[in-house]
Amino acid sequence: MHALQRLWHHARAYRRDIRLATLYSALNKLFDILPEVLIGVAVDSVVNRGDALLGRLGLPDVKHQLLLLGALTIAIWVCESLFEYLYSLKWRGLAQALQHDLRLEAYDHVQHLDLGWFEERSTGNLLAILNDDINQLERFLNGGANQIIQVFCSSLLVGLVFFVLTPQIAVLALVPVPFILYGAFFFQRRLAPRYAAVREQAGRVNGRLNNNILGVATIKAFTAEDYELDRIRAESDAYREANHAAIAWSAAITPVIRMAIMAGFVATLVYGGWLTLDGELAVGAYSVLVFLTQRLLWPLTGLAEITDLYQRSMASIDRVLGLLETPVRSAGGRTPLPRAAVRGELEFDDVSFAYGTQPVLEHVTLRIPAGHTVAFVGNTGSGKTTLARLLLRFFEIERGAIRLDGRDIRELDLRDLRHAIGFVSQDSFLTEGTVADNIAYGSFGASRAAIVAAAQAAEAHEFIERLPQGYDTAIGERGQKLSGGQRQRLALARAILKDAPILVLDEATSAVDNETEAAIQHSLEQMVVGRTTLLIAHRLSTVRHADRICVLERGRIVEAGTHEQLLARGGSYAALWRLQTGERGGAPQPA
Numbered sequence: 001m002h003a004l005q006r007l008w009h010h011a012r013a014y015r016r017d018i019r020l021a022t023l024y025s026a027l028n029k030l031f032d033i034l035p036e037v038l039i040g041v042a043v044d045s046v047v048n049r050g051d052a053l054l055g056r057l058g059l060p061d062v063k064h065q066l067l068l069l070g071a072l073t074i075a076i077w078v079c080e081s082l083f084e085y086l087y088s089l090k091w092r093g094l095a096q097a098l099q100h101d102l103r104l105e106a107y108d109h110v111q112h113l114d115l116g117w118f119e120e121r122s123t124g125n126l127l128a129i130l131n132d133d134i135n136q137l138e139r140f141l142n143g144g145a146n147q148i149i150q151v152f153c154s155s156l157l158v159g160l161v162f163f164v165l166t167p168q169i170a171v172l173a174l175v176p177v178p179f180i181l182y183g184a185f186f187f188q189r190r191l192a193p194r195y196a197a198v199r200e201q202a203g204r205v206n207g208r209l210n211n212n213i214l215g216v217a218t219i220k221a222f223t224a225e226d227y228e229l230d231r232i233r234a235e236s237d238a239y240r241e242a243n244h245a246a247i248a249w250s251a252a253i254t255p256v257i258r259m260a261i262m263a264g265f266v267a268t269l270v271y272g273g274w275l276t277l278d279g280e281l282a283v284g285a286y287s288v289l290v291f292l293t294q295r296l297l298w299p300l301t302g303l304a305e306i307t308d309l310y311q312r313s314m315a316s317i318d319r320v321l322g323l324l325e326t327p328v329r330s331a332g333g334r335t336p337l338p339r340a341a342v343r344g345e346l347e348f349d350d351v352s353f354a355y356g357t358q359p360v361l362e363h364v365t366l367r368i369p370a371g372h373t374v375a376f377v378g379n380t381g382s383g384k385t386t387l388a389r390l391l392l393r394f395f396e397i398e399r400g401a402i403r404l405d406g407r408d409i410r411e412l413d414l415r416d417l418r419h420a421i422g423f424v425s426q427d428s429f430l431t432e433g434t435v436a437d438n439i440a441y442g443s444f445g446a447s448r449a450a451i452v453a454a455a456q457a458a459e460a461h462e463f464i465e466r467l468p469q470g471y472d473t474a475i476g477e478r479g480q481k482l483s484g485g486q487r488q489r490l491a492l493a494r495a496i497l498k499d500a501p502i503l504v505l506d507e508a509t510s511a512v513d514n515e516t517e518a519a520i521q522h523s524l525e526q527m528v529v530g531r532t533t534l535l536i537a538h539r540l541s542t543v544r545h546a547d548r549i550c551v552l553e554r555g556r557i558v559e560a561g562t563h564e565q566l567l568a569r570g571g572s573y574a575a576l577w578r579l580q581t582g583e584r585g586g587a588p589q590p591a
């Protein structure tokens, strides 16, 4: 479907407003053209006096005729201004409303897309769509839509007057119109792919800028400023080139169209003059025709600007609507899962998974009784985090099933499933706001006492109290004013406050010192009672008290048992333990 059709389809709720705005634009154009007709009538009155049109209509006195024409002109101008105000109000209001709706809708849709989809795209490009491309819609509706309607209306109205006055001249004046329209269409077809390329490249520039601003500390540390400037220059050059290609065509439209207009105008001027000299055309009609030819043809030069604006906007609208039409794959099932009813028994049944083609998990089978703590250890890249991501349904498994209380998680309502899981990821997202806002994220409306209790359990209370405004300290975008260990403890406090029946901790304490970790362990020991807990860690001291420890190697569980059982087995866990502690048992000295 064409972008404009897609937009019309999309703007269902605003169709009445669009029709009204169109009507106002058309009426404004009608009242804009009428004064020219009155000029003809005035010339007619002055030249032909009593025999003039108005005289024949029952107004013999020329002065009275002129007075009437004056009154009509005033009324027409008032109406023209009134409708100009109305269409401007309506179109601009529509631009704001549609833009607002589209932005919210696009953002909400994006929020529901799978994680894999995000990982394949650049954040900057996505931002360009959600922001710049949606703003293009405003530009088009603010001016372009009205211009298109008015060019169409004026051609129609003026053409009508021409045919009423002198059909021969009408034909002459109208001959260039099909050429002009074909020209505009010709240019438009050439502009469309060029503007699509411009928007695509704008997204790339945005992507790189976004990436670099996020990584500014690394750029500085590796003194890569010049290198990055060159890379931005290359992207920006490509953007400039893409625009050049579009400009070369868009700049040619006006001159070409003007030539066609000139032909029509000269024909009316000369041929109409001859007819008037021969007495076949009245002087009044001739003057109207000459004025109207200008009126008919000159607005068509505006087609150049309109074509350009239109194509630019349509390229953007295509991108926005394309985003909106991206299907959400993991939409979740229908079975509700009231949090209070969750027991927390988990079962991984022959689960296999690959990101793309490379297998990451292979035939993982594991049953976790409700309330148990199961730890996952293993080399980096062995698939531990992936297990957690599959449980949260960030990705879809290819083979096997994951069951919660005996029900396949694909059948469960996705929001309910995620409500039932407290998750601390390796790179928890802290939001711009205060410490308290961040802890209460997801448990919106939690009391201050509950927030403080969660912070205490995560060993965060003390450092929070030392911050300038305590719990009300703003922590900056992504919590960048905090240390890594402080950020982790806030993320942990957040999960603790959520108080979910299942807890997934992925390296939740990897960045805190040993002493703090021991204290957190102590709080967690109380926390995990009655909750199913999945614990992922490299530091074995973190996992040694788990009911069961699974060792993953290249996506397979190669060992499982309690700490003591695994030590006695003398396999890879025991080797890892020796490596980390430097001894066979006793208190660990973590790496």
Ligand SMILES: Nc1ncnc2c1ncn2[C@@H]1O[C@H](COP(=O)(O)OP(=O)(O)OP(=O)(O)O)[C@@H](O)[C@H]1O
Pocket: 116, 119, 355, 356, 360, 378, 379, 380, 381, 382, 383, 384, 385, 386, 387
């Ligand atoms: N989004 C992704 N797309 C493609 N491959 C991925 C993606 N995420 C992870 N991988 C790959 O999957 C494998 C398993 O990753 P995973 O994060 O599960 O490992 P992990 O055991 O948690 O590692 P670590 O201990 O380093 O956190 C890795 O080889 C990784 O490169």
